[in-house]
Amino acid sequence: MFFRIVILMLILFIVGCSSRHTPAPVVDVNAQLPLSKKIKNSLKATEYIVKKGETLYSISWRAGLDVRTIAQLNNIPAPYQIFPGQKIFLSPRLAKASKNKPSRESIQKQPQIVVKKPIATNKKQEYGEVTRGQKIVKKPLSKKGSFSQKVKRWVWPVNGKIIAKFSTRKQGNKGIDIAGSRNEPVKAAADGRVVYAGDVLRGYGKLVIVKHNDDYLSAYAHNDHILVKEQQAVKAGQVIAKMGDTDAERVMLHFEVRFRGKSVNPLKYLPRR
Numbered sequence: 001m002f003f004r005i006v007i008l009m010l011i012l013f014i015v016g017c018s019s020r021h022t023p024a025p026v027v028d029v030n031a032q033l034p035l036s037k038k039i040k041n042s043l044k045a046t047e048y049i050v051k052k053g054e055t056l057y058s059i060s061w062r063a064g065l066d067v068r069t070i071a072q073l074n075n076i077p078a079p080y081q082i083f084p085g086q087k088i089f090l091s092p093r094l095a096k097a098s099k100n101k102p103s104r105e106s107i108q109k110q111p112q113i114v115v116k117k118p119i120a121t122n123k124k125q126e127y128g129e130v131t132r133g134q135k136i137v138k139k140p141l142s143k144k145g146s147f148s149q150k151v152k153r154w155v156w157p158v159n160g161k162i163i164a165k166f167s168t169r170k171q172g173n174k175g176i177d178i179a180g181s182r183n184e185p186v187k188a189a190a191d192g193r194v195v196y197a198g199d200v201l202r203g204y205g206k207l208v209i210v211k212h213n214d215d216y217l218s219a220y221a222h223n224d225h226i227l228v229k230e231q232q233a234v235k236a237g238q239v240i241a242k243m244g245d246t247d248a249e250r251v252m253l254h255f256e257v258r259f260r261g262k263s264v265n266p267l268k269y270l271p272r273r
Contacts, residue, residue, distance in 0.1 A: 046091035055230065056080040056088075057195040057209055061219070063090050066261035068214070079231075148259075149213040151190045154269045155236045157220060158186055158243065158253050166265040174263040175219070175256030182224060182251050186241040188234040189218050189255070189270070197226050204254070205246025210234060218266075221254035222246050 043062035050059070056076065060067040071080050073089050082088070157178070164177035188210055195217070196209035204221040208228060211217050224244025234240055245251045257266045 043090070046089070048088045048090060050082050050084050050086045050088060051200065052084045053198045053200045054082070054084075055196050056082050057211065057217070058198075058201055059088060060261060061196070061209060061217070061258070062201060064261055064263070065090065069261065149215045151212050151216055151269070153236055154190050154271065155187065156270055156273065157189050157218075157255050158184060159273075160184075160253070163252065166263075166267065175254055176266050178253045178255060180243045180251060180253060182242075182244055184243040185239040186220050186223060186243055186253055188236055188238045188240050189257075189266075190216075190236045192218070192234055194228045194230050194232045194234060194240070197228055197230050199246065203247055205248060206241070206244065208240050210240070215260055217258040219254075219256040219258070221256075222248040222252060 043059065043064075048059060048063075056070060057067050057080070059082075060070050063070070067080060070076075070088065070090065071078070073092060076082065158180050160178040160180040162176055163179045164173050166176055167173045186208075190210075190212045192210040192212040194208060195211045196207065199206045201207055204219070206221075206223040206226050208220045208223065208226055209217055210219075220241055222243070222245055223241035224246065225242040226240070227242065228234060228240045243251060243253050248254070255266055257264050257269055
């Protein structure tokens with residue numbers, strides 16, 4: 001009798017193990033999102049074709065690169081306008097090999113600047129010296145971005161409980177998750193300009209990215225409604241969206257801060273509360 005019970009338990013155990021045909025989804029407990037979504041959202045390719053609704057800032061966000069780096073690789077001048085179907089190089093080696101010649105469409109969109117050559121004349125300057133078409137050499141301007149640009153004031157985007165903290169792990173949370181209620185106001189964490197507003201980035205839902213200066217960006221994800229448009233100037237504390245659960249398992253705000261394209265802990269910048 002005892003052996004029959006043991007055999008029956010073994011049969012039930014084997015049947016239970018074989019009933020699962022697909023592996024259990026791996027979930028990052030810190031980010032509240034399946035890792036498969038985060039992996040799809042990341043951009044590790046060496047080149048990329050722009051899709052409708054994307055900006056150079058959203059592409060650099062996915063690639064984890066400074067937008068200025070990508071702009072320089074692809075000879076894209078500020079304000080970094082791109083168009084669907086355009087090839088963007090993310091690797092210096094490929095960009096150098098191809099020279100990334102702009103398409104005929106992009107050339108037509110860019111305004112043509114006509115530079116007139118100066119005529120050499122005898123001109124008496126302010127201090128009484130006479131010059132005969134000689135070149136005046138100006139001192140080069142100091143390069144921007146050589147030093148870190150500070151943000152004057154940071155404020156909390158929402159007042160809620162932190163349910164997931166920043167993680168430096170490879171597949172860890174790149175920001176903080178803050179609990180709240182649906183349609184709760186989401187505020188800009190600092191003065192800046194909206195450089196992305198949409199839902200193209202998988203895993204982020206309805207997302208807003210704000211540029212604060214050449215060094216710092218902040219992102220506000222999983223919104224129910226976006227209340228700002230791209231290129232709109234915003235002030236610290238201004239409502240830019242309504243909290244929701246788009247592409248998330250619960251209503252919350254996923255908030256990130258990037259320094260020159262790299263994720264940093266938002267709690268190092270937000271005031272203590």
